[in-house]
Amino acid sequence: MKKIAMIGLKGSGKTCFTTAMAMAMGSGIKLKDGIFNLSFANLQQMAPLMNAYMGMTENRRWPDASDDKNSYDFNSSLALRRVLPFTLLDYPGGWITDPNHMDEMFEEFNECGAIIVLVGADMLRQFINGNNVMFPYFSLLRNFTQNVIQKFEDNGSVFPPTIIAITKSDEFENEGELDKAYEYLKEQFKVIFGPNTNIVSGLTHIKLGNGLKNNEAKIEGDLILKPDFGNLSIPILFSFYAITLTNREKIVAISQNTNNQLREANKALIEAQGKNLFGRLLDRLNGSRKSMDETIKTLRGTVQGTDEQLTKLGKVIDSIEPTLLRGAELYFNGNRINQ
């Protein structure tokens, strides 16, 4: 099962995002080739999110803060066909600042197909308006990210595609503030967005409604929990896109390799068929003709299988692309991929 890691400081909105995203995506989001939908693969994991969701919608209460690590297994489907199942790993904000957890997180990041980093608009607004009281706290997140990327580099492995999502984006006063926040993050996270990083990265902003406020844990403002509102689907769509592209690359490599083998096998068969009658009879009797036929049959099967896989993956990529490109800025090696 592919893993997607989510990190962010305490209070950055991880629990709110996970709850809202899981519930909203459960009803499905319309993409180019059909409805894309998530469902819980494990009902036990679903209960706390269900409670948080009911608390938000029925009692207008923000979810309680907690400092546990959670994992959520999801199944997914596109146009009623099963696609990638995945596990979303929700790390407590506290772990980012705790060296004791560094090794465990590093190990798990190695198995991740994508990473989601959440940063609150409340904090970013302070920085772009010149108030740096919270900066030491923010720099813990930045240093953590730099350290893991460095560890990947030291090991000679490629860091997973990473999307930074600004949460609580309803708190920006205007578009100008949002633009400044994007610029700020690109500058602060040069290790992800800069040149020569070889990291596929994205930048987006999400919100759970309009004019939301926290008044002693009570929700004030308009809560709007829909998959096509506030970019709720974008972090997961980015992750899917990245994982699917990587899978496709692997299958393309297998497919090329198999096609080469098939070409060789066909050549050998043609040579064998060019032998004189005695040679051909001998090939039959000693079983070498049979094994040639079988090899070719197996290789053809593999080629057909990879072709089907590629068509399926191509459909997923095609379906996600327009929505993802509308909802996020994508970068590779310091260059914007989409305009």
Ligand SMILES: Nc1nc2c(ncn2[C@@H]2O[C@H](COP(=O)(O)OP(=O)(O)O)[C@@H](O)[C@H]2O)c(=O)[nH]1
């Ligand atoms: N304005 C606004 N506030 C939000 C939004 N999402 C979360 N918050 C606030 O952020 C607080 C912390 O969120 P939470 O998900 O518990 O953060 P976590 O510690 O990262 O899990 C919540 O209690 C809300 O006050 C949002 O979309 N808009």
Ligand SMILES: [Mg+2]
């Ligand atoms: Mg939380």
